[in-house]
Amino acid sequence: xxxxxxxxxxxxxxxxxxxxxxxxxxxxxxxxxxxxxxxxxxxxxxxxxxxxxxxxxxxxxxxxxxxxxxxxxxxxxxxxxxxxxxxxxxxxxxxxxxxx
Numbered sequence: 669x670x671x672x673x674x675x676x677x678x679x680x681x682x683x684x685x686x687x688x689x690x691x692x693x694x695x696x697x698x699x700x701x702x703x704x705x706x707x708x709x710x711x712x713x714x715x716x717x718x719x720x721x722x723x724x725x726x727x728x729x730x731x732x733x734x735x736x737x738x739x740x741x742x743x744x745x746x747x748x749x750x751x752x753x754x755x756x757x758x759x760x761x762x763x764x765x766x767x768x
Contacts, residue, residue, distance in 0.1 A: 669733045670703040676726035691724040696754050700744055703732055704758070711761040716741065718756035724748050 674681065674691045681689050701712050724730055724746070730753065734744040737757065746754040 669731060670707060671729050671731045672699045672703065673729050674699075674724075674726055678726070681726045689726050691726060691728075691730075693718065693720050693754070696720070696724060696730070696746060697756070699730070700732055700734075700746065700754070700756075701758065704734055704742060704744070710742070712742075712758050713761050714759040716757040716759055718754060720754050722748075722751045722753045724753040 674695060676689065680692055680695050684690060684692050697715065697718055704710065705712060725748070728748040731747050732744060733747075734742050737743040740760050742758045742760055744754075744756055744758065745752060
């Protein structure tokens with residue numbers, strides 16, 4: 669498990685959305701990928717799916733948990749204040765067995 673926080677003054681927050689600022693989903697996924705690759709030394713080749721069931725507000729601490737779900741897949745969940753804000757599956761670099 670790891671965590672991150674996006675400062676309310678970060679450039680990515682400006683204009684997203686003016687009256688109700690939210691951390692953009694692409695920023696959440698970028699941070700998740702960075703945390704996983706730094707912790708596990710894996711290379712992420714793609715995103716299988718991501719859902720954003722709740723908002724992540726600027727300044728909130730986001731807790732990220734992940735696990736290898738099966739070969740070449742990592743499932744992750746993100747929570748802020750015990751509310752799920754993102755859940756998804758990432759595709760890791762192939763081990764080469766499927767290549768011809």
